Amino acid sequence: MSQPKILLLGPPGAGKGTQSSNLVSEFGVEHVTTGDALRSNKEMDISDLGLEYDTPGEYMDRGELVPDEVVNAIVEKALTSADGFVLDGYPRNLDQAEELESMTELDVIVSLSVSEAELVDRLTGRRVCSDCGENYHVEFDQPEKAGVCDECGGELIQREDDQEKAVRNRLEVFAENTEPVIDYYSDRDAFVEIDGEQSLDDVWNDLQAAVESAI
Ligand code: AP5
Numbered sequence: 001m002s003q004p005k006i007l008l009l010g011p012p013g014a015g016k017g018t019q020s021s022n023l024v025s026e027f028g029v030e031h032v033t034t035g036d037a038l039r040s041n042k043e044m045d046i047s048d049l050g051l052e053y054d055t056p057g058e059y060m061d062r063g064e065l066v067p068d069e070v071v072n073a074i075v076e077k078a079l080t081s082a083d084g085f086v087l088d089g090y091p092r093n094l095d096q097a098e099e100l101e102s103m104t105e106l107d108v109i110v111s112l113s114v115s116e117a118e119l120v121d122r123l124t125g126r127r128v129c130s131d132c133g134e135n136y137h138v139e140f141d142q143p144e145k146a147g148v149c150d151e152c153g154g155e156l157i158q159r160e161d162d163q164e165k166a167v168r169n170r171l172e173v174f175a176e177n178t179e180p181v182i183d184y185y186s187d188r189d190a191f192v193e194i195d196g197e198q199s200l201d202d203v204w205n206d207l208q209a210a211v212e213s214a215i
Pocket of ligand 1 (some may be wrong): 002010012013014015017018021033035036038045059060061063064065066067068071075088089090091092096113122123125126127134137141161170196197198199200203
């Protein structure tokens with residue numbers, strides 16, 4: 001059988017990136033993440049599209065969504081070249097969900113649910129490696145040496161959009177735009193909701209079981 005096609009939904013800080021790494025290791029799928037793809041192209045010139053801002057980074061640092069025409073093109077290209085995948089960070093609104101229908105079929109759709117207070121703690125405390133992108137947390141997941149990545153020795157930094165003001169805005173944008181996407185998928189057979197507020201290992205156990213029963 002071909003590799004699984006997994007959609008991972010959830011609010012900012014739910015653990016999508018963290019658990020996507022586990023899925024990549026366990027199932028050999030590709031990690032398709034619009035957040036990382038856009039972070040690598042924050043300064044891309046999109047001024048010819050006649051939108052509010054001239055680069056993706058100007059939307060991201062405010063916690064706003066990058067316009068659909070930019071994001072849809074990134075996802076379509078990535079999915080075309082992937083066999084199995086875990087899709088993380090897309091779709092974030094109903095238009096993107098409809099666009100995704102025309103690109104591929106999904107084997108399992110997982111929604112990670114986490115309370116708002118926990119999300120704010122996780123995001124404002126998150127630190128990321130400026131070289132390899134590995135995630136840490138000042139309290140829940142500390143590196144061996146403060147400020148230094150265990151994997152590659154790179155410097156740990158705080159993402160611009162993990163400042164509290166941008167975090168609050170991201171959560172509002174999620175409630176308005178992305179919660180309807182979860183409702184859109186929630187009555188499908190492939191849909192599974194997982195309590196993302198459990199320990200990292202318990203979330204992973206539930207997620208692994210959900211994917212295994214779908215394939
Ligand atoms: P993106 O990078 O996708 O950010 P996000 O969805 O806000 O997700 P995060 O990466 O912040 O959180 P996560 O769920 O991956 O959590 P993580 O595993 O890191 O998008 C950034 C921006 O890009 C958007 O705001 C937007 O501007 C733009 N964008 C992206 N996609 C777009 C789209 N489709 N359309 C338009 N614009 C788009 O975990 C967070 C922290 O919690 C970590 O420190 C981790 O160690 C900790 N943690 C995780 N799980 C647990 C646990 N179980 N217990 C304790 N701690 C935990």
